[in-house]
Amino acid sequence: MKGWIQHAWFKQIDIAPLVSFRILFGAATFISTLRFCLSGWIGEHFIHTHVQFKYFGFEWLPLLSQQWIYLIHILMLLASLGILFGAFYRWSAIIFFVLFTYCELVDITYYLNHYYFVSLVSLMMCIVPANAAYSVDVWRKPSLGQTLVPAWSINIFRAQLIVVYFFAGIAKINYDWLIRALPLKIWLPANDTLPVIGWLFQYDATAYVFSWAGMLFDISVGYFLCKKETRLWAWLVVVFFHLITGWMFQIGVFPMVMIVSTLIFFGNTFHHRLLRFFQRIIRMKQVEVSEQNHTPYYQKPLVKAALTAFFATWFTFQVLFPLRYVLYPGNLYWTEEGYRFSWRVMLMEKAGTATFYVTDATTGKEGVVDNAQFLNPHQEKQLSFQPDLILQYAQFLKTYYEERGAVVSKVRAEVYVTLNARPSRLLISDQQNLLELTDSWQHKNWIIPFETE
Amino acid sequence: MTIKASIKLFLISVCIGFGACQSDDKEDNQTQSFDRKAMLQQYADGLIIPAYSQSSSKAEVLRLKVAAFIANPGIIQLEEARTAWKQMAFIWQHASGFNFGPAAEAGLKKSLNEEIATFPASKTKIEQYINAADTSFSNFDRDSRGIYAIDFLLFETGITDQALIEKYNHQIWRKHYLMACTNTVAAGLQSVSMQWTAYRESFIANNGTDIGSSVSYFYNEFLKSYEGLKNYKFGIPLGRRPGQTTVLPENVEAYHSGYSTDLAKEQWNCMQQIWEGIALDGTNGTGFKEYLQSVEGGEDLITLTRQQTSNTQQSFNALPAGKLSDVITQQFDKADAVHTELQKLTRFYKSDLSSLLGITITFNSGDGD
Numbered sequence: 001m002k003g004w005i006q007h008a009w010f011k012q013i014d015i016a017p018l019v020s021f022r023i024l025f026g027a028a029t030f031i032s033t034l035r036f037c038l039s040g041w042i043g044e045h046f047i048h049t050h051v052q053f054k055y056f057g058f059e060w061l062p063l064l065s066q067q068w069i070y071l072i073h074i075l076m077l078l079a080s081l082g083i084l085f086g087a088f089y090r091w092s093a094i095i096f097f098v099l100f101t102y103c104e105l106v107d108i109t110y111y112l113n114h115y116y117f118v119s120l121v122s123l124m125m126c127i128v129p130a131n132a133a134y135s136v137d138v139w140r141k142p143s144l145g146q147t148l149v150p151a152w153s154i155n156i157f158r159a160q161l162i163v164v165y166f167f168a169g170i171a172k173i174n175y176d177w178l179i180r181a182l183p184l185k186i187w188l189p190a191n192d193t194l195p196v197i198g199w200l201f202q203y204d205a206t207a208y209v210f211s212w213a214g215m216l217f218d219i220s221v222g223y224f225l226c227k228k229e230t231r232l233w234a235w236l237v238v239v240f241f242h243l244i245t246g247w248m249f250q251i252g253v254f255p256m257v258m259i260v261s262t263l264i265f266f267g268n269t270f271h272h273r274l275l276r277f278f279q280r281i282i283r284m285k286q287v288e289v290s291e292q293n294h295t296p297y298y299q300k301p302l303v304k305a306a307l308t309a310f311f312a313t314w315f316t317f318q319v320l321f322p323l324r325y326v327l328y329p330g331n332l333y334w335t336e337e338g339y340r341f342s343w344r345v346m347l348m349e350k351a352g353t354a355t356f357y358v359t360d361a362t363t364g365k366e367g368v369v370d371n372a373q374f375l376n377p378h379q380e381k382q383l384s385f386q387p388d389l390i391l392q393y394a395q396f397l398k399t400y401y402e403e404r405g406a407v408v409s410k411v412r413a414e415v416y417v418t419l420n421a422r423p424s425r426l427l428i429s430d431q432q433n434l435l436e437l438t439d440s441w442q443h444k445n446w447i448i449p450f451e452t453e
Numbered sequence: 454m455t456i457k458a459s460i461k462l463f464l465i466s467v468c469i470g471f472g473a474c475q476s477d478d479k480e481d482n483q484t485q486s487f488d489r490k491a492m493l494q495q496y497a498d499g500l501i502i503p504a505y506s507q508s509s510s511k512a513e514v515l516r517l518k519v520a521a522f523i524a525n526p527g528i529i530q531l532e533e534a535r536t537a538w539k540q541m542a543f544i545w546q547h548a549s550g551f552n553f554g555p556a557a558e559a560g561l562k563k564s565l566n567e568e569i570a571t572f573p574a575s576k577t578k579i580e581q582y583i584n585a586a587d588t589s590f591s592n593f594d595r596d597s598r599g600i601y602a603i604d605f606l607l608f609e610t611g612i613t614d615q616a617l618i619e620k621y622n623h624q625i626w627r628k629h630y631l632m633a634c635t636n637t638v639a640a641g642l643q644s645v646s647m648q649w650t651a652y653r654e655s656f657i658a659n660n661g662t663d664i665g666s667s668v669s670y671f672y673n674e675f676l677k678s679y680e681g682l683k684n685y686k687f688g689i690p691l692g693r694r695p696g697q698t699t700v701l702p703e704n705v706e707a708y709h710s711g712y713s714t715d716l717a718k719e720q721w722n723c724m725q726q727i728w729e730g731i732a733l734d735g736t737n738g739t740g741f742k743e744y745l746q747s748v749e750g751g752e753d754l755i756t757l758t759r760q761q762t763s764n765t766q767q768s769f770n771a772l773p774a775g776k777l778s779d780v781i782t783q784q785f786d787k788a789d790a791v792h793t794e795l796q797k798l799t800r801f802y803k804s805d806l807s808s809l810l811g812i813t814i815t816f817n818s819g820d821g822d
Contacts, residue, residue: 041817110817185749186748186749189486189747189748190662193660250813250818250819251818252819253818346819350808351807351808352804353799355799358695360695365697365698366695367695367696367697368688369694369695370680370684370694372680377814378816378817381815401695401696404696405696406696416800418750418804421748421808421809423753423757423805424800424805
């Protein structure tokens with residue numbers, strides 16, 4: 001055990017995989033941020049918005065004004081380039097992590113597992129010495145250069161990727177996914193116009209094959225990426241799998257992020273070749289680093305111990321947090337208690353229609369809210385089946401109408417939700433006064449339990 | 454593990470996949486193929502193109518009748534113009550819900566429905582523009598023009614027909630304003646109607662379900678039109694918005710002519726025709742219903758939707774004849790029942806339908822895999 005820890009954690013190993021990872025991650029975040037800006041999503045997410053839904057514990061986080069939001073995105077683009085080229089690397093990584101995470105925290109309706117992944121990776125990037133080779137920083141100051149880094153600085157990324165795939169895989173072991181081939185039985189026929197493979201999607205059999213293959217792929221790919229003999233094949237399957245899903249579904253840059261991230265499992269030879277290739281593209285001269293001249297990074301015993309404790313906590317959290325759902329009663333897909341931050345990706349087809357009723361105590365009249373007045377289509381879609389967001393919206397409505405002179409005594413909601421092609425049913429009691437409830441980590445006993453057929 | 458072993462594992466997974474599907478096929482032998490092109494074709498040729506084309510020609514008739522009226526304001530000419538307006542407003546109900554493609558918002562121009570059919574029309578603004586001799590329409594007061602401004606100009610309540618005609622005899626700019634409103638409506642309809650001939654082919658060819666596909670455009674506008682029927686034709690006049698303290702009977706669609714009930718019924722018929730895939734002339738074809746028949750859970754949704762559609766139809770049938778604004782003040786419950794039934798139907802048209810069909814409704818990225 002001790003030997004294994006020494007080997008996987010403290011041993012000095014070649015820096016190349018880390019440097020490639022830095023370059024590819026910087027490029028991916030740059031493209032992702034640029035795509036976000038060009039799609040006009042800055043306006044949609046942050047400017048033309050009447051209400052933001054907050055993460056539990058981050059209710060205090062304000063939405064900054066328009067100028068700040070634009071500035072943040074410009075800074076994120078610059079920071080991505082800083083990461084890519086290893087320029088002012090530590091600051092670039094920290095700025096990117098803080099700003100990116102801020103943008104995600106401002107409105108929970110835009111939560112995506114891959115944004116969470118980018119936040120986690122960029123936080124880890126703040127710690128690792130990924131700029132110690134092939135970087136502007138070393139070119140400016142050759143004494144920063146290194147050829148070796150502690151093994152943990154590469155293995156943390158590999159471990160994080162294994163966590164992502166593995167939990168995405170075990171999440172797929174459920175009745176609907178494996179036995180009913182849902183939601184793929186809905187999603188595949190909707191994509192039957194794709195060239196070359198589209199015709200396959202009209203068959204139920206295809207949905208079953210994709211469901212089972214997807215589950216087995218997610219569970220096992222981490223293992224096969226670790227094994228040297230299967231690595232190349234596993235990575236090619238990764239490419240195939242993500243290209244297919246990226247082609248079929250509207251999932252943005254996620255496939256690209258995963259395809260380039262998983263390259264970190266490859267060994268030194270491959271990465272040296274990759275780095276020389278990058279070098280040829282930008283015609284940058286490699287600064288020769290002689291190892292003897294410099295002391296390696298993170299060698300002080302206290303620093304080593306602190307970092308080890310930090311990442312031990314990190315990965316304990318990564319393993320336990322996705323499992324928190326077992327502490328809640330009821331069907332996870334219905335209540336969504338413990339659903340987020342658990343790598344449950346593209347797992348269910350769920351939609352709802354939520355109608356809110358506001359009672360004014362002065363007149364005793366109950367009015368029906370037109371959601372389109374306050375919410376954009378994306379927010380309304382997310383709100384319509386997520387109990388915690390329903391509560392937040394009820395509070396927003398109370399504030400909104402009280403500012404306009406009403407005395408709001410009750411907000412209730414009729415929320416009909418369909419899950420994986422089942423007829424829609426009430427998610428919460430339609431008589432419940434939502435103003436009497438507060439969100440917490442406790443089980444939400446006001447959700448009507450989901451009975452399977 | 455070797456390469457061979459991983460290939461084996463993959464083959465095993467494929468076998469398990471097929472095994473699972475075979476056992477399922479025994480109970481449920483359908484393949485999920487549906488010809489979305491046939492549906493789009495029915496919508497284009499059966500509903501959209503005829504609705505725009507007929508609206509456009511009725512608007513042309515209205516133009517002639519209005520021209521005749523302002524040339525020689527008299528009771529006969531007024532009645533003829535009113536009849537022409539009524540026919541145009543009725544057929545427009547079948548065209549008002551297709552605000553994509555040629556009828557979409559573009560730049561400063563709003564969607565066709567907003568440009569020519571905003572209601573309630575503002576009596577005050579209309580009179581102001583007439584007094585200012587301004588028929589340019591170069592302003593954002595869309596409630597001062599269009600179909601429902603003509604409703605006011607031809608049917609103004611509270612005065613006799615003779616008094617209404619007298620206004621035209623004394624105000625030259627009232628004549629110009631009425632003509633300008635009519636011209637704008639006719640021009641808007643004609644332009645969209647003509648563009649559809651060219652747009653038709655790409656509409657039918659773009660037969661995916663992603664954002665930007667014809668199905669997605671059509672479905673989103675169908676839903677918007679439905680929400681408009683529920684919220685604007687009933688909800689607001691009934692005072693059902695939070696913060697509304699009284700009913701607003703003057704906010705009905707066609708307050709002055711008093712055809713609001715019939716117009717709403719006409720739009721309601723159109724919504725059902727879309728869902729059932731029935732053409733404007735009554736020919737049955739392929740619509741959302743047939744699409745639902747081809748997907749998981751579709752038959753259940755068809756049954757549930759039909760039940761609620763029938764309840765909604767009954768509430769429409771129970772609406773007393775006469776002006777909707779009077780029904781709202783005198784028999785509130787009858788009008789409110791329509792709103793309630795429409796509200797109950799919403800989820801069957803909205804989340805249930807789009808979820809089963811897998812139609813994408815927002816531009817935002819989903820969660821990757």
